[in-house]
Amino acid sequence: MRILYIDGGQVLHENYMYPYYGGVYRELLNFASVTTYQGFVGNINSFLSYLNQEFDCIIFGLGYFANGNANWYSKIEGLSEINIPVACLLHKPQSLLEEKLNFFKINKIDLIVDSQCTYEKYGNLTGIESIRLPWTATPKFFKPRPDILKTYDIGFSGALHGSGKIQGPTRDLRTRIKAALDLQKEINIFWNGSDSVKTRIPSVEQYASKINECKIWLATTGPMEDLGPRYFEVALSKTMLFCNEMPEAYGEIFKDGVNCVTFKNDLSDFNEKLEYYLKNDKERDEICKNAHDLILENYTWKHMALKLINKIQEVGNGRDLF
Numbered sequence: 001m002r003i004l005y006i007d008g009g010q011v012l013h014e015n016y017m018y019p020y021y022g023g024v025y026r027e028l029l030n031f032a033s034v035t036t037y038q039g040f041v042g043n044i045n046s047f048l049s050y051l052n053q054e055f056d057c058i059i060f061g062l063g064y065f066a067n068g069n070a071n072w073y074s075k076i077e078g079l080s081e082i083n084i085p086v087a088c089l090l091h092k093p094q095s096l097l098e099e100k101l102n103f104f105k106i107n108k109i110d111l112i113v114d115s116q117c118t119y120e121k122y123g124n125l126t127g128i129e130s131i132r133l134p135w136t137a138t139p140k141f142f143k144p145r146p147d148i149l150k151t152y153d154i155g156f157s158g159a160l161h162g163s164g165k166i167q168g169p170t171r172d173l174r175t176r177i178k179a180a181l182d183l184q185k186e187i188n189i190f191w192n193g194s195d196s197v198k199t200r201i202p203s204v205e206q207y208a209s210k211i212n213e214c215k216i217w218l219a220t221t222g223p224m225e226d227l228g229p230r231y232f233e234v235a236l237s238k239t240m241l242f243c244n245e246m247p248e249a250y251g252e253i254f255k256d257g258v259n260c261v262t263f264k265n266d267l268s269d270f271n272e273k274l275e276y277y278l279k280n281d282k283e284r285d286e287i288c289k290n291a292h293d294l295i296l297e298n299y300t301w302k303h304m305a306l307k308l309i310n311k312i313q314e315v316g317n318g319r320d321l322f
Helices: 019-031 044-051 097-106 119-126 173-182 204-212 230-236 248-252 270-279 281-298 301-315
Strands: 002-007 033-038 057-060 086-089 111-114 130-132 152-158 189-193 214-219 240-244 261-263
Touching: 002 019, 019 033, 019 301, 057 301, 086 301, 097 119, 111 119, 111 301, 119 130, 130 301, 152 173, 152 204, 152 270, 173 189, 173 270, 204 214, 204 230, 214 230, 214 270, 230 240, 230 281, 240 270, 240 281, 261 270, 270 281
Parallel strands: 002 033, 002 057, 057 086, 086 111, 111 130, 152 189, 152 214, 214 240, 240 261
Antiparallel strands: none
């Protein structure tokens, strides 16, 4: 398959602060011939003539839809008439959602790719086929590391989402969790929570190693009750995933007591569950194994890339695009 991948922001390399931006892209490189362009395209036919190449499909990446300029979501001349499949990896629906959905419609794109369970909603709103590709992880970095000792009982690293960024029952959840942990005097805690990027763990390798230093790692839903890549990173690391309750639609992957442990958003059962799973190694290890095996066999970035290729082929009326 010959892919034209249009993106923005130079976010595709694996050591970018948020590696999930290029997760599926980097795997596509292993299965297809990919030509990459960073930036806005005003006329697709002129651009293709300039490249002087033929393509089997066009993919607009997450970096394209992270742009805060509404002009990026206007009509691209010639795109609605193009005779190859066009897929868009929707990102940041909390910003300019109406403009992004309109972009899909006026340019007559063929496939919306959403990382969350909202994919059906956006498909219904636009009348465009939509699939879900979770933001996951790669076992290249996120894997069990037997040479690393579990020196911490529980760990967390990431933004705190303060200043009312998240509303509703998960408002200030990470700050409330930290306050609850501060009262725990007998457990060893690794905490690197801040809304400043300056304090982030500097590399993916160091971050993956730190997860392996912990028996339990925290993950919480995002601003749209979304699941980020942290859930999959923890699972692949064979560290127990400890997360707040999530929308039922995500139960197809993560199941409380089976491959993760969930706590209530009001934290009323947080301490009880934390204490239980720190004391019961056998049950914690079984949950870790279940999560690791499920994600490794079904939900890595490699699986997501192959799913996307297969869907694009299907959208292309089954013609052989390889």
